[in-house]
Amino acid sequence: MKRSAYTLTPENYGTACDLAGSALLRRVPAASTVLDVTEGGAWNEFSTGVYIAADFENVIRYIGSAIRDGSVGDRVQEHVLRGRAARWTRLMLVPLAPDTEEALVRRIEGRIGTVLRPLDAMRLPTLGAPRRPASRRASR
Template sequence: MKPSRFPCTLTPENYDTACDLAGSALLRRIPAASTILQITEGGAWKAFSTGVYLAADFENIIRYTGSAIRDGSVGDRVQEHVLSGRAAQWTRLMVVPLAADTEENLVRRIEGRIGAVLRPIDTKRLPHFGRPR
């Protein structure tokens, strides 16, 4: 039997770690968490077309990390999760906004790096986070 690992929580320190893992692609730090309604109805993330998002539950445990590269916004991707029912346990979300011109393979590698460090409990698989070949 594998030993259980402690889940990570969505803390300012873990958010800073996620931003650090984005490297030079980081647009800026947004250290405030948002709710689903603030994102989907209030447009809290409408200025960001590219980024990695972190979702936590009512106990502040990081449940999911994902990424988006959109003509619209990262919030549009969160809305897709809401409509599919995947976001039912998400209560707080944070975004690591990336420069809009960040290449897709780099966005996915950043998502993989962040997920490998923060270990979201509901993410089934993460993108490969190594250097391109």
């Protein structure tokens, strides 16, 4: 069964920002291309955030996060260099306060991913504490 695809709309971007809660630095509703981010420095002022990548049909393909000494764009550049960003044509950023703790950044990424369900995400961070494996029942 094929799941429905979510698109990168202003409403979905707003939802992503809302899910960041008090860690949200500010809204940046303008979309950027991969080239704008990696070569043009569109996100140079942001060191921490959750990015949302969409394809040419505006379908959300990937959601990731970054905590950098440099910029979030450096993380996007890593995806490009590894060939993982081949389908990405449009990017949006949920910038977070630079002092946001890593665990919270990952939880926000997980929240956004759970709601927007990117097609190419193999795994997303958990929303809470790590789960312990369930104990096995003894066979009778």
